[in-house]
Amino acid sequence: MKKTSGGLKIGTRYVSWGDVVFDVCNYSFMVFLCIVMIYPMLNTLAISLNDANDAMKGGIYLWPREFTLYNYQYVLKENTLLNALLISVLRTVLGTGISVFCTAMVAYVISRKEFVFRKFVTIAFILTMYFNGGLIPTYLLMRDLHLIGTFWVYIIPGIIGVFNLIVIRSFIEGLPNSLIESARIDGAGEFKIFFKIVLPLSLPVLATVSLFVAVYQWNSWFDVFLYNSSNPNLSTLQYELMKILQNTNATMSGKTAADAFANAQADANTVTPASIRATMTIIASVPIILVYPFLQKYFIKGLTLGGVKGE
Amino acid sequence: MNIEKTTHGTPLSSSLPKEKATRKKQLWRKIVQQKTLILMSFPFLIWLFIFKYVPLWGWTMAFQNYRPGLPFSEQEWIGWKQFQFLFQDESFLRVLRNTLAMSVINLVLGFVTAITLAILFNELRNGKFKRIVQTISYMPHFLSWVVAASIISYALSLENGIVNIVLQKLHIIDEPVLWLGVGKYFWGIIGASEVWKNLGWNTIIYLAAISMIDPEQYEAAEIDGASRLQRIFYITLPSLKPTIIILLIMNLGNILETGFEPQYLLGNPMNLDYSENLDIFVLKYGISMGNFSLATAAGIFKTVVSFIFLFSANHIAKRLGQARLF
Numbered sequence: 001m002k003k004t005s006g007g008l009k010i011g012t013r014y015v016s017w018g019d020v021v022f023d024v025c026n027y028s029f030m031v032f033l034c035i036v037m038i039y040p041m042l043n044t045l046a047i048s049l050n051d052a053n054d055a056m057k058g059g060i061y062l063w064p065r066e067f068t069l070y071n072y073q074y075v076l077k078e079n080t081l082l083n084a085l086l087i088s089v090l091r092t093v094l095g096t097g098i099s100v101f102c103t104a105m106v107a108y109v110i111s112r113k114e115f116v117f118r119k120f121v122t123i124a125f126i127l128t129m130y131f132n133g134g135l136i137p138t139y140l141l142m143r144d145l146h147l148i149g150t151f152w153v154y155i156i157p158g159i160i161g162v163f164n165l166i167v168i169r170s171f172i173e174g175l176p177n178s179l180i181e182s183a184r185i186d187g188a189g190e191f192k193i194f195f196k197i198v199l200p201l202s203l204p205v206l207a208t209v210s211l212f213v214a215v216y217q218w219n220s221w222f223d224v225f226l227y228n229s230s231n232p233n234l235s236t237l238q239y240e241l242m243k244i245l246q247n248t249n250a251t252m253s254g255k256t257a258a259d260a261f262a263n264a265q266a267d268a269n270t271v272t273p274a275s276i277r278a279t280m281t282i283i284a285s286v287p288i289i290l291v292y293p294f295l296q297k298y299f300i301k302g303l304t305l306g307g308v309k310g311e
Numbered sequence: 312m313n314i315e316k317t318t319h320g321t322p323l324s325s326s327l328p329k330e331k332a333t334r335k336k337q338l339w340r341k342i343v344q345q346k347t348l349i350l351m352s353f354p355f356l357i358w359l360f361i362f363k364y365v366p367l368w369g370w371t372m373a374f375q376n377y378r379p380g381l382p383f384s385e386q387e388w389i390g391w392k393q394f395q396f397l398f399q400d401e402s403f404l405r406v407l408r409n410t411l412a413m414s415v416i417n418l419v420l421g422f423v424t425a426i427t428l429a430i431l432f433n434e435l436r437n438g439k440f441k442r443i444v445q446t447i448s449y450m451p452h453f454l455s456w457v458v459a460a461s462i463i464s465y466a467l468s469l470e471n472g473i474v475n476i477v478l479q480k481l482h483i484i485d486e487p488v489l490w491l492g493v494g495k496y497f498w499g500i501i502g503a504s505e506v507w508k509n510l511g512w513n514t515i516i517y518l519a520a521i522s523m524i525d526p527e528q529y530e531a532a533e534i535d536g537a538s539r540l541q542r543i544f545y546i547t548l549p550s551l552k553p554t555i556i557i558l559l560i561m562n563l564g565n566i567l568e569t570g571f572e573p574q575y576l577l578g579n580p581m582n583l584d585y586s587e588n589l590d591i592f593v594l595k596y597g598i599s600m601g602n603f604s605l606a607t608a609a610g611i612f613k614t615v616v617s618f619i620f621l622f623s624a625n626h627i628a629k630r631l632g633q634a635r636l637f
Contacts, residue, residue, distance in 0.1 A: 022539050026431055030444045033428075036507065037447050040462040043473065058471040102355060109352040116341050121352055124359060130564070130618070133366020134610030135590070136597040141366050157362055160355055190347035219455030222572070226598065242457045245464065245576060274465075281461045288453045293446050304519040 041285070044278045048072070052275035071279040074271050080232060081240055085283070088218060088237040091154045095217040100210050103160050104202065107168035108194050129162045142227055151234055153227045154220070161216075164209045167302050171205035172198060208302030211295045215288055241280045248273055373608035379601075393608035403592065403609070409498075410588040413569045416502040418562055421513060424506050426555065429517035430547055434539065448511025456508075460576035463504050467491055491577060494585040501573055501586075520554040521547060556628055564621030567613045589613050 015023075042062050047055050048071050050064035059065070075081050109115060110122045132138070138157075147153040175198070183193050199206070221238035228234040292299070342349065373394070376387040397403045428448070435441040451459065466473050467490040475487035490496050524546065532542050571590035578586035587595075589609060597606030 016538070018538055018540075022434070023436070026434055027440075029431065030435065030440070034444055034447045037450055037511070039473070040466050041450070044462060044465070060471075061473075105351050106355050109348050112348060114345070115348050116338065116345055117349065117352070121356065124356065128359065128363040130621070131367070131614050132363065133369050134607060134614065135593050136372070136603050136607045136610065137366035137369020139598065140369060140603070141362070145361075156358075159358055190351065194351070215453055219457070221455065221457055238455050238457045241461060242576065245457065245461050248464070277461055277465070281458050285454050285458045289450060292449065292453050296446060296449070300515055300519070303515050 041289075044281050047275060048278040048282045050275070052270060052272040055275055055278075056272060070270060071275045072283075075276065075279050075283065080235070081237070081280070083233065084235045084237045084240045087151070087234055091151070091220075091236065092214050092217040095155045095158065096210050096214045098155060099159055099161065099164075099213045100206055103164050103209065104168050104199065104206060105194065106160060107165050107172055108198050110165075111169045111172040125160070125162050125165055139226060148227045149231050149234075154217070154223060157223075158213075158216070161209075161213065164212060168202065168205050168209060171202055175201055204298055205302060207295055208298040211292065211299055212302070215292075218284075218288060237280065237284050241277070241284055244273060244277050244280065248277065369607060370611055372604050373611050375604055377604040377607075379603070393604050394612070396605065397608055397612065402587075405584065406587050406589055406592045409585055410567055410569050413498050413501050413574070413588060414566050416498055417505050417569065418566075420502045420506055421509065421562075422555070422559070424510050425513035426517055426548075426551065428510060429514040429521060429551075430543055432514060432518060433521050433547065434543070445511065445514075448514070450511070451508045452512035454508070456572035456576055459504065459508050460573065463500070463507075464491060464577060467500070489581075491579060492581040494582045497577075497582045497585040500577065501569075504573055504577070505570075516558065517551055517554060520551055524550050560621065560624040560628055563624040564617050566620045567616050 039062075043060070046060050046062055046064045049067055049069070050060055051066035051068050052071060054066045076085075106121070106125070110118055110125075112118065115121075133141070142148050142153055142157070147156065179197055179201075180193055183197055188196070219238060221236060221242045224234070224236050224239040225242070229239075371383075374388060374390060376389050376392075378386065432441060432445060435444070454462075465471075467475075469475065469487050469489050472487070472490075474490065475484070478484045479487065488496075490500060528546050529542055532546060537545070567589055569588050569590070571588070571594075574586050574588050575591055575594075578591070593606045593609050596602045596609070
């Protein structure tokens with residue numbers, strides 16, 4: 001390797017001063033980036049763990065000043081919020097399970113090169129990526145199907161995600177065909193091949209897609225707002241948080257916001273809308289934050305698998 | 312869709328009746344053979360038809376003076392009137408302006424920041440540090456917009472908001488600013504929020520493209536005495552070009568899809584003139600006011616414009632001899 005004029009010797013290699021400056025800037029920028037990404041979350045956590053009235057005085061950054069778990073106790077005692085948490089969990093578990101299973105099944109079918117309607121089925125699904133009926137016709141459809149006001153309106157319209165379908169199909173197409181062929185020669189039917197061979201081998205991609213669907217389900221609030229806003233029993237955590245947010249936004253200033261959240265009023269001495277908001281924000285995001293780092297390897301692969309090559 | 316063509320790969324022009332009959336027979340035999348595969352996909356085709364294709368029928372509402380409860384045959388047809396009304400409506404034009412402005416801001420900001428960050432990630436030598444930073448940068452993508460909006464509106468708040476505190480400490484502003492209360496800041500806030508939320512996530516696809524670059528290229532350049540920046544500008548960036556073009560085409564197809572959630576969640580009566588976009592307009596007219604026809608017309612307008620953009624961008628890329636979507 002060419003030895004540059006000036007520079008530092010790191011290990012066995014010389015690094016030019018330009019390189020050193022670049023690295024210092026780059027690493028500092030990365031640290032700054034991390035702070036910007038996680039500070040708001042840590043700050044919210046600190047507020048949720050701090051006494052509500054004390055938090056109103058401000059000055060809480062990374063650490064609670066008067067530590068308390070009362071905010072969490074309050075939220076988890078509140079029946080509406082507890083029920084919303086339950087519905088959120090239910091729609092995430094059921095929605096993910098059903099959707100991943102059904103999507104994998106269709107993906108298997110359209111990955112079979114010999115399938116007669118392969119092209120037709122594939123195109124019928126992919127076309128829907130580029131257009132849709134839009135909000136109003138979809139709303140009217142849900143009404144006509146009597147899905148409004150039911151739990152199933154969260155699950156059924158999203159049974160198959162086209163993007164996920166493509167991701168799983170690409171993965172199955174990459175599996176060694178000989179495995180499937182030899183199973184077929186041994187007399188295994190399509191269902192058996194699907195359950196006994198394809199599903200177990202596809203676990204990495206199924207994990208990826210499960211994450212995508214679970215995040216979507218857990219984070220949804222718009223369908224609750226649109227279809228079930230008159231049915232508090234089917235409200236979700238995100239929707240409840242959204243309602244609090246809208247109330248605080250409408251009043252804007254932190255002082256009058258205290259009037260906004262009716263539930264908080266009854267307990268005005270111990271909780272404030274700001275502390276409830278912080279607490280619910282944490283509850284609504286912690287499950288995902290705990291899970292996604294472990295699936296990082298998979299979702300990166302899944303995204304590149306289905307990302308650019310739509311067809 | 313022509314099934315015979317796909318299964319045999321031969322043109323249909325050979326029209327000997329005998330051949331046709333055997334082909335039909337073969338097809339039938341195949342269908343019987345593959346009945347399980349058909350069975351596995353059939354329920355989902357029905358589902359697809361009902362949930363994705365039936366709503367398209369609803370587009371007819373845009374050409375009617377739709378009244379709920381009346382059967383289809385009794386609806387009054389009014390042609391393009393809803394569309395004419397839209398383009399004379401001042402609030403619709405304002406909504407269109409907001410949608411386009413926020414789209415363009417998000418598009419440009421999103422591309423520039425993601426490509427830059429991907430390149431900077433690639434320049435990190437310490438593998439562990441790189442992995443940790445990447446993981447952290449993906450985090451906001453997984454948060455819901457409700458959570459993100461909750462965090463953002465708190466960070467921007469008047470009293471304890473970190474943005475005001477930092478800017479005051481740096482003496483950039485003297486008095487705390489009510490960021491979400493001033494309309495003209497709204498587009499910038501949305502742009503910054505989008506970057507915050509999706510920056511890390513958007514680098515994934517570029518990093519995948521960068522990882523395809525032959526490391527020998529870098530080694531050769533290093534031996535030739537190319538500096539870090541030269542390597543970035545002459546090796547990394549050019550090899551990202553196909554990826555950038557394809558993503559650009561896909562994003563141009565979404566030019567009117569600014570997203571709905573950030574605008575809706577961060578919007579308030581004070582910034583309404585700048586925050587209302589097409590989707591909010593559709594929601595307001597359709598669901599809140601019950602004017603289904605007008606809202607559907609606005610929705611159709613959005614889809615049609617998206618298609619035009621998608622195809623034009625694809626066509627231009629094709630003409631320029633670049634990578635393209637289809």
